[in-house]
Structure formats: C-alpha cells, structure tokens
Amino acid sequence: MSQTVTSSPQAPTYSDGGMDYLVTRQRRFFTVFLPLAAFTFVLLFPFYWMTVTTFKPNEEMYDFSHHNPFWINSPTLANVKKLLFDTAYPQWLLNTMIVAVASTFIALFCSVLAAYAIERLRFKGSKWVGLAIYGAYLVPPSILFIPLATMIFKLELFDTRWALILSYPTFLIPFCTWLLMGYFRSIPYELEECALIDGATRLQILWKIVLPLAVPGLISAGIFAFTLSWNEFIYALTFISSSEVKTVPVGVITELVDGDVYHWGALMAGALFGSVPVAVLYSFFVEYYVSGMTGAVKE
Amino acid sequence: MHAAVKEPAVPRGSGLGALGRLSNNVTFLGLLFMLPAAALLLVFLTYPLGLGMWLGLTDTKIGRSGEFIGLENYQALWDDDVFWLSVRTTILYTSVASFFKFVLGLWLALLLNQNIAFKSFMRAILLLPWIVPTTLSAIAFWWIYDSQFSIISWALTKMGLIHGYIDFLGDGWNARWSVIAANVWRGIPFVAISLLAGLQTISPSLYEAATIDGASPWQNFRFITYPLLTPIIAIVMTFSVLFTFTDFQLIYVITRGGPVNYTHLMATLSFQRAIPGGNLAEGAAIAMAMVPFLIGAILISFFGLQRRAWQQGSKD
Numbered sequence: 001m002s003q004t005v006t007s008s009p010q011a012p013t014y015s016d017g018g019m020d021y022l023v024t025r026q027r028r029f030f031t032v033f034l035p036l037a038a039f040t041f042v043l044l045f046p047f048y049w050m051t052v053t054t055f056k057p058n059e060e061m062y063d064f065s066h067h068n069p070f071w072i073n074s075p076t077l078a079n080v081k082k083l084l085f086d087t088a089y090p091q092w093l094l095n096t097m098i099v100a101v102a103s104t105f106i107a108l109f110c111s112v113l114a115a116y117a118i119e120r121l122r123f124k125g126s127k128w129v130g131l132a133i134y135g136a137y138l139v140p141p142s143i144l145f146i147p148l149a150t151m152i153f154k155l156e157l158f159d160t161r162w163a164l165i166l167s168y169p170t171f172l173i174p175f176c177t178w179l180l181m182g183y184f185r186s187i188p189y190e191l192e193e194c195a196l197i198d199g200a201t202r203l204q205i206l207w208k209i210v211l212p213l214a215v216p217g218l219i220s221a222g223i224f225a226f227t228l229s230w231n232e233f234i235y236a237l238t239f240i241s242s243s244e245v246k247t248v249p250v251g252v253i254t255e256l257v258d259g260d261v262y263h264w265g266a267l268m269a270g271a272l273f274g275s276v277p278v279a280v281l282y283s284f285f286v287e288y289y290v291s292g293m294t295g296a297v298k299e
Numbered sequence: 300m301h302a303a304v305k306e307p308a309v310p311r312g313s314g315l316g317a318l319g320r321l322s323n324n325v326t327f328l329g330l331l332f333m334l335p336a337a338a339l340l341l342v343f344l345t346y347p348l349g350l351g352m353w354l355g356l357t358d359t360k361i362g363r364s365g366e367f368i369g370l371e372n373y374q375a376l377w378d379d380d381v382f383w384l385s386v387r388t389t390i391l392y393t394s395v396a397s398f399f400k401f402v403l404g405l406w407l408a409l410l411l412n413q414n415i416a417f418k419s420f421m422r423a424i425l426l427l428p429w430i431v432p433t434t435l436s437a438i439a440f441w442w443i444y445d446s447q448f449s450i451i452s453w454a455l456t457k458m459g460l461i462h463g464y465i466d467f468l469g470d471g472w473n474a475r476w477s478v479i480a481a482n483v484w485r486g487i488p489f490v491a492i493s494l495l496a497g498l499q500t501i502s503p504s505l506y507e508a509a510t511i512d513g514a515s516p517w518q519n520f521r522f523i524t525y526p527l528l529t530p531i532i533a534i535v536m537t538f539s540v541l542f543t544f545t546d547f548q549l550i551y552v553i554t555r556g557g558p559v560n561y562t563h564l565m566a567t568l569s570f571q572r573a574i575p576g577g578n579l580a581e582g583a584a585i586a587m588a589m590v591p592f593l594i595g596a597i598l599i600s601f602f603g604l605q606r607r608a609w610q611q612g613s614k615d
Contacts, residue, residue, distance in 0.1 A: 032410055032413050032415065033415075035406070035410055036407075036410045036411075036415070036421070039403075039407050039410070039425065039487075040421070040424070040425065042484070043425055043427070043428055043484065043487065043488065044424065044425075044427065046428075046436055046439040046440060046443065046484070047427060047431070047436075047439070049439055049442070049443060049450060050436075050438075050439045050442075053442065061448070062448060064448070064453050069450055069453060070450075106339075109335065110335040110336035110339060111336065113332040113333070113334075113335060113336065114332065114333055114335075114336035114337075116332060117328070117329045117330075117332035117333050118329075118333075121325050121328055121329040121332065122325065122329075123325050123326040123328070123329025123330065124326050124329075126329060129333060129337075133336075133340075136340055136344055136345075138541060138593075138597070139344060139348060140541065140542070140544075140545035140593070141545075141547075142545040142546075142547050142565075142566035142569070142570075142586065142589070143348070143351060143545070143586045143587070143589060143590065144344065144347050144348065144351065144586075145570070145586075146351060146354065146569070146573045146574075146579055146582045146583045146586060147346075147347035147348070147350035147351040147354055147583065148343065148347045149573075149574070149579075150350065150354070150359070150579065151343075151346070151347060151350065166339075166343060167343055169339050169343070170339065170340060170343045170344040173336050173339060173340060174340070177336065202328050227430060230432060231431075231432040231433060231434070233432075233433070233434045233547070233548045233551075234547050234548070234566075234570070237551075237570075238570070238574055248432070248435075249432050249434035249435060249548075250434075252434070252435065252438065253434060253438070253551075253552055264442055264445075264448075267438055267442070268438070268439065268442065270435070270438075271435035271436070271438045271439055272435075274432055274435045275431040275432060275435050275436070278430055278431060278432065279427065279430060279431060282426075282430050283423065286419075286422075286423040286426070287419075
C-alpha cells in the first residue's frame, strides 16, 4: 500500500513563476483571481456568518427587512454572556481540553515506540504489523461505537472522561504511527549505527538521537491528534450523558437546543468559541500541519 | 535462554548480563516497543470489531444482554424500507459529494499552484473548514439553511432570483442536496491541499517542453498534470470516499436523518436504532452492513485509479 506512491520526502518542489509570462493580465484575472476569490468567499462565509450572528442582538438577527443581515449595527455580548454564565460551556471547554491533551499524549507515546519499532528495529513480521496499523486506520468510528459502548458500560467507564481518553487513541495511534514512520524513515541510519557502535542502547538512541531529529514530525502528529480528539463527536455523544463531563461539540448540540427553541446567538457563540482554540493552535503550526498532512498522504 | 547459548563467543559489550543482551535483541525489543500500541488497539479496536459482528447476530437491547439469533437482524433489515432508503441515500451522498470534492478540490489546488500573492496565507486560511470541528461548522450550516432566516434565501430574493424562501431542510430532496453541499464544503480543503503537494513535485520543465511543442493549457493538464497526479489522487479519493460513506456528524447536526428519514445515512440510522432506540443488535447489524460497501468503495477507488497509474507507466 504505502510503497505504491513513492514520492520521496526530498522530492524537489517548484513554486517559481514558471511560464506565467505567457498569460495576459486580463486572462489571469478571469482564470485565476476570480475563481480563487469565489472559493475563498464560499469556504470562509460560514465562519463570517457564525461570527456576525454571535455578536448580533436578537432584534437584528430575526429582522432582515430593517437591518442588513451581513452587518451588525449594534454589537452585543449578550449571547456570549448567556453562553458563559447560563450554560456549562466553560466546563465543556475544560473537559474537551483534558480529554484532548490526555489522549494526545497517550497516542504519541504509543505511536513513537510503535513507529520506531516498525521502521527501525525491523523485527520479524514488522512489515505485517505496519500493514495492520494501516488497516486499523481504515476502520471508521461509526462501525465501532456500538460495541465500544457496551464495553465501556461493562468496564464501568460510562459517563466518565476515561471512556473518551481510552477510546480516542484507537483512531489516533494508527494515524500518528503512520505519520511518524515517514519521519523516522528520513533520518539517516548512519547516525544510529554510530551510536550503536559507541555502546548506546536502543532506548538511548530513540530518546537522544531519533526523537530530537523528529521534532517536526512529533509536532505535526501532536497537532493532528489534538485536533482529531477535539473534533470527535460520535464517541463523545454515545459514551457521555451528564452535562459535567460533556465535550464542547456534544454539549453545544445537546444542551443549547431546548425543545423547539433554538438560541441561535448562543449556538453560534458556542460554535465560534469551540472553533477558536483549534484554529489558533493550527495557525501557529500551519506549516507543520500542511507538511504532515501532505507527507502522510504521500507516504 | 538458548539465544545466550548460541552466541557465547560474541563479546557484546563486556559485562552485559542477560538483560543487557535481551535489550539488544531486535525481536524482543520490537515486541516490547509495540506493546502499548498493540494493547490499546487490540482491546479498543480489534475486540470491539469482533464484538460488533457478534452483536449483529444477537438480540441485545440496552440493559439486556442478548442471545444468539443467527441472521434474523439481517433478515429484518432486508425487508426494512427505511434501511434500504438509507443505503440509497448513503450511496448518493458518497458518490455526489466525492465527485464534487474531487473536481472542486483539484481546481482549487491548480489555482493555488499558480504564482499568486500571499500564497501560504491563502493556503492556511482555506484549510479552515477542515480544521474546525465539523459539528460546530455544521451548526453554522444549520443556521444558514434555516427556513425563515436563511441568508441564502434572503440574498437570492434580494437579487430577484427567487420569490419565496427556500425550504432547505423541510423538503426531502432539498435536504439531501443541502447536506451534500455542506459535506463538499468541508471536504474541499483536504483534497486541495493534498493534491497541491503533489502538484508541487511536478517539474515545470515538463510544461515548458510541452508548451514549446505547442500544447494548449488543457493538453498540459490532461497529458502532464493528471497522469503524474493519479497516484496521489487515488489515495486522497480513497480516504475521501471512506470518510464520506461513514459520515455521521453533519447529518446528525443538520437534519438528524429527517425529513421522514430522507437524509438518514447508514451511520446515523445505526445510531438512531441503537442508542436512542435501544436496539443495540439492530444498530450493530446496520453498522456491519456498511463493511462490504466500504471494502467495495475502497477497492474501486483505489485499484481503479491504481491501474490507471500503472497504465501510465508509473513505477509500481
């Protein structure tokens, strides 16, 4: 599977102007800038709409004839206040944070060891283990949540954060292992050989040589794992029932809608503030993220 | 301990005890290093997969452990119109959404591969739909599709294109197209950024040579870009199909399967029957019924495109 696409990590990338000089300015406007502007508008509009709705007072939100809906005339923090003080939203944020951080660390710990073993120790059958890990990545959570729910119930983990912390690594580990295998592959073998000759143990090599060199890989695996667990929905929806342990996505969906009354302002505020942490984290590490994503696809 | 007997002559680091020798034994170390990952995956992934198959063959309900009843659940599903409706919807949802994600994603990738200002900034911003929790962006779509306060309806009315507000989520087919649009919106960035990485590895000298030989931009795309990109397209689309087929969040948030089961995917129907409905066994059976479709989809999208890559002379 993985060897079918062999773009080496060192493959050169070309991003200079190329033959742009052959294309006229007008033509470029219609073939490049206009479509690009349309894409940007469509892809970003929901976020704009989310933000605008968050800070709109109710009378503007539900009256398009007297107010231009695309703009806010008198911005208000009422929706934010309602969200933060009248609901358990801060608690959900905290839960999501705890669960995401804990499962990310568990997944990274397991994946580093597994990826190193598969990629560098080359023990008997390591190739098959690598394939099995890849296969594990293809098992979607929508197939697993029912049997997992019965297991979680029997283990008396139902309605606890542990249910999520232990089940999230099932989709994080395959992904992180796969990504880290690619990174480990790009580290020269000679470095390890030198250390081996100097009498270092495998654990020392992993800790002092391979890991420092694989920091970009660790960062992108970590961001991926964090975002994936922050965004997870179906397990959190199934395994959690009390408000105190809900995560943001589940809390917003299940608790901000009472009956037929949708508090759109608060809902949008909840969506906005649930999106901001991942967006901020991602904006700091976007280059790692993109290279990790493309690396994982290519590997 | 026969390993120690076999190689006594090799003085591996003087004074290494049995433990020291063991810690240099690759197979032992490999298994040791695999242990944490393997334990977690076996307990929380492999076992539940088997348990799911078993549950599908029982009559388990919430709060009552079931007994083996053979294929009765599957027989019931076979005669269940709602189940078949969800199968058809899932296939429609997957094929239409994947098609548009591919076409629009490839287009966006080609645009981003041009020499434009703020390239990395654009790339970063356009990935947002993929980063932000799907559940939360789905709420934004839910509000955009609102029957009375939809911004789309308002804008189209103002422009004079339509006269009444569109009932996005109340009408079966409208609701289907609406959730498909939301799914495409979410999936475009992933396809685009992955394909962009592939595009950047294609040498510009190929295009230069072709252009000198008189190739049109379309010919450049058709005979250089597309063939060189097929291996990555195969992988990206395999993932796209897989995750679209098993999608749950978008539907659950925007329509909950309504109106009248029109947008139920197999995943949401499985949840509906198992958790609120309490019929764990039937839910598990529906989830298991997804497996053959999934394998089929993976095989078609992967090997279909793979064979083309092989025909184009790409190395295996």
